[in-house]
Amino acid sequence: MCGLVGYWERDGESAQADIIRRMLERQAHRGPDDRGIWIQGAVGLGLDRLSILDLSELGHQPFVTPDNQAVIAYNGEVYNWQALRQDLESEGVTFRSHCDTEVVLQALYHWGPVKAIPRLNGMFALAYFDRRHETLWLTRDRAGIKPLYLTNLPGTLAFASEAKALFAHPGVPCRPDVHAMATQVWYERLAGDWTAFEGVSTLLPGTTLEVSADAARTHTWFDVARDVEVDRILASRNEPFASQVTALKSRLENSVKLHLQSDAPLAVMCSGGLDSSLTTAIARRHKPDLVAFVAEVEEAPVAEALKAQQVAEHLGVDLQRIPISDAEYPDLWTRAAWHNDDPIFFYQNPLTLKVSQAVHDAGFKVLVTGEGADELFGGYPWQMNTGGMWRMRQWHARLLPNVAPLRFLGRIFQALAPFNFEELADQPFSRRSKLNHELPGAELVIDAGIRRNIARQLFDRLQPISNLGERALLARAFNDFYHHLRVLLNSNDKMTMATSVEMRVPFLENELIDFGLHLAPSAKIYRKSRKRIVQAAAEGLLPDNIIHAEKIGFSIPDKFWSGYEPLLRNSLVAELFKWRDADWDSRENIFRKRASLVHKVVTLEIWAQLYFNGQTPEAMAEKLRSVRKPTT
Numbered sequence: 001m002c003g004l005v006g007y008w009e010r011d012g013e014s015a016q017a018d019i020i021r022r023m024l025e026r027q028a029h030r031g032p033d034d035r036g037i038w039i040q041g042a043v044g045l046g047l048d049r050l051s052i053l054d055l056s057e058l059g060h061q062p063f064v065t066p067d068n069q070a071v072i073a074y075n076g077e078v079y080n081w082q083a084l085r086q087d088l089e090s091e092g093v094t095f096r097s098h099c100d101t102e103v104v105l106q107a108l109y110h111w112g113p114v115k116a117i118p119r120l121n122g123m124f125a126l127a128y129f130d131r132r133h134e135t136l137w138l139t140r141d142r143a144g145i146k147p148l149y150l151t152n153l154p155g156t157l158a159f160a161s162e163a164k165a166l167f168a169h170p171g172v173p174c175r176p177d178v179h180a181m182a183t184q185v186w187y188e189r190l191a192g193d194w195t196a197f198e199g200v201s202t203l204l205p206g207t208t209l210e211v212s213a214d215a216a217r218t219h220t221w222f223d224v225a226r227d228v229e230v231d232r233i234l235a236s237r238n239e240p241f242a243s244q245v246t247a248l249k250s251r252l253e254n255s256v257k258l259h260l261q262s263d264a265p266l267a268v269m270c271s272g273g274l275d276s277s278l279t280t281a282i283a284r285r286h287k288p289d290l291v292a293f294v295a296e297v298e299e300a301p302v303a304e305a306l307k308a309q310q311v312a313e314h315l316g317v318d319l320q321r322i323p324i325s326d327a328e329y330p331d332l333w334t335r336a337a338w339h340n341d342d343p344i345f346f347y348q349n350p351l352t353l354k355v356s357q358a359v360h361d362a363g364f365k366v367l368v369t370g371e372g373a374d375e376l377f378g379g380y381p382w383q384m385n386t387g388g389m390w391r392m393r394q395w396h397a398r399l400l401p402n403v404a405p406l407r408f409l410g411r412i413f414q415a416l417a418p419f420n421f422e423e424l425a426d427q428p429f430s431r432r433s434k435l436n437h438e439l440p441g442a443e444l445v446i447d448a449g450i451r452r453n454i455a456r457q458l459f460d461r462l463q464p465i466s467n468l469g470e471r472a473l474l475a476r477a478f479n480d481f482y483h484h485l486r487v488l489l490n491s492n493d494k495m496t497m498a499t500s501v502e503m504r505v506p507f508l509e510n511e512l513i514d515f516g517l518h519l520a521p522s523a524k525i526y527r528k529s530r531k532r533i534v535q536a537a538a539e540g541l542l543p544d545n546i547i548h549a550e551k552i553g554f555s556i557p558d559k560f561w562s563g564y565e566p567l568l569r570n571s572l573v574a575e576l577f578k579w580r581d582a583d584w585d586s587r588e589n590i591f592r593k594r595a596s597l598v599h600k601v602v603t604l605e606i607w608a609q610l611y612f613n614g615q616t617p618e619a620m621a622e623k624l625r626s627v628r629k630p631t632t
Helices: 017-026 081-090 100-111 113-119 178-187 230-235 241-258 274-286 305-315 329-339 349-361 372-376 381-399 406-412 421-426 434-438 442-447 450-459 468-482 484-497 510-517 532-538 572-577 580-595 597-614 615-625
Strands: 001-008 032-039 044-048 068-079 122-130 135-140 149-153 156-159 209-212 216-220 267-270 291-297 316-322 366-368 502-504
Touching: 001 017, 001 068, 001 122, 001 372, 017 156, 032 068, 032 532, 044 122, 044 615, 068 100, 081 100, 100 113, 100 122, 113 135, 135 366, 149 572, 178 572, 178 597, 241 274, 241 510, 241 532, 267 274, 267 381, 274 372, 274 532, 291 305, 291 349, 305 316, 329 349, 329 484, 329 597, 329 615, 349 484, 372 468, 372 510, 372 532, 381 468, 450 468, 468 484, 484 502, 572 597, 580 597, 597 615
Parallel strands: 267 291, 267 366, 291 316, 366 502
Antiparallel strands: 001 044, 001 156, 032 044, 068 122, 122 135, 135 209, 149 156, 209 216
16 A cells, blocks of 8 residues: 655656655655655656555565556555466566566556456556556546545646645645535535545546546546446346345455455454444454454443454454543544545544554554445445335325325425425435525535436436335435445545555455445345345354444544534634624524534634644644633
8 A cells, every 4th residue: 555646747847756755745654665756758656655565675666567668656455466467477477576566567558558447356546657658547446445636737737645745746736625615514525526625636436547648538437327237236136135145245255355465464443333343253264363443432422342342252353442532632633634635524534543543553554444335235324214215205106196185294294295206306315405495406506416416317327126215225325335435435545544554445345346236225225124135144253233233333422523613713714705703603603503513614624724724733733622612
């Protein structure tokens, strides 16, 4: 796992090693083991390496082909590299190292990026420059596990694993996108390739950018709305559930084994939830000396560490419980805001940062987690709720085609309100969206309709599924793959790599993604059970109360971020949003009543101060402490 940077001076000026070096310094935490810089005319690449496979100097990057005609800067792990190597060797390719980087390079060089990239099974973001055609290729894995940011300014194309590294290039300004900031507050996270920095975007998952001297083309090689095969979902309905469980067990077992490949020390994250616990149980069979980590949050409403302890004792795994207190939260909060690049949305980001630091301090370089199962196998309550809403809508349409008598009841009981299928299909995941009814069309202004368009595409793509509840359930879960999962994975990557630890996610291996996307809805959510198939796969491996527990998510007391609203008076956010100081009293009253809103806006202020006002995380942590009113 590494941190890559690079740029191409499109006006023909020579790239400079010093600029590459300054860009690398901004994200040096991503690769403390080795540094490499490659310059060829107007193109420069750099990489800081975190050695995981082949710890020798033979894994040095940027990696160049023996004929000096192609070079790669590569961040990630490709787990099927040995099989790809055998295929390449059968075609006469020879290798000088035992790392996956050289295999990926030779695959790109001999097969061409268009054919090679979809064959890569793993997590990756890479820059590949082919001197034979004077063409640069940038790409990311299909789920977006590894980040890649870019800016395409007049005369310069720059890219990096973290947005902050771009601003070390003298031609790349660091400016806020106030439109994106407002969207962040409204929707809590950004969609598509949008970032909160003006002129900076992310390369979308499953996408390749091909750049030549006079043109740039985008290739989308994986997209759920385009590539999901509805006939396979329909056929899955007729398969015995027991055989589907067996198929999941086999695929997950293989994936965990692949993700345990490492020449560096490896640990697991075990929160006590179903997904991380099942991953831990399988990993324990292959690695008897496995060590697990969990956050132990002070006064947490749900004691996740106790659940994790039960799992660890059941499996015979050493569990490290990492205490996190309200007193230290300002330090973790501000550090997380700096490392995340975009304003943070997930409450657990500071917690993940603290646990990752403990993992690093204990001598581990790799941390295996359970992310991805909820999106693929129906783990979130809103997915079940969406399916239930549409089942009720279909029932109404059949039994009560004349909705006029429901208008009065609809004012009282939301589920009975009249509806129009076409109108609802434009926002298929909301019963009564405040956004739609109070500000019609506002989503087109706020995020250019990105979420709305994807939701409609997914709903239309799944049209052959006649049961509207099942169609809505799948569309909602696939939508989470686009938005929720992408932001989650990027945040987790930033928090772990901030401490030079690589995060791995076995549930997002290629075959598991394909299996999950094409599984019948009844195998995911059945009656009141979410993740039905994952629960069945865990039978006999975990305690029953862990398997069938309600999903809670990271449990953090509101007090961890309450009381900080005075920071927002005369703040940078107030200036950017043009808040009137005269309205402060009423605004503060709203903040006091809504702790979650305080978290969102204070996070935005911390982020803005760090990136646009030159503040340090340490200084902002002290500022947080100074404005907080004592609690009684």
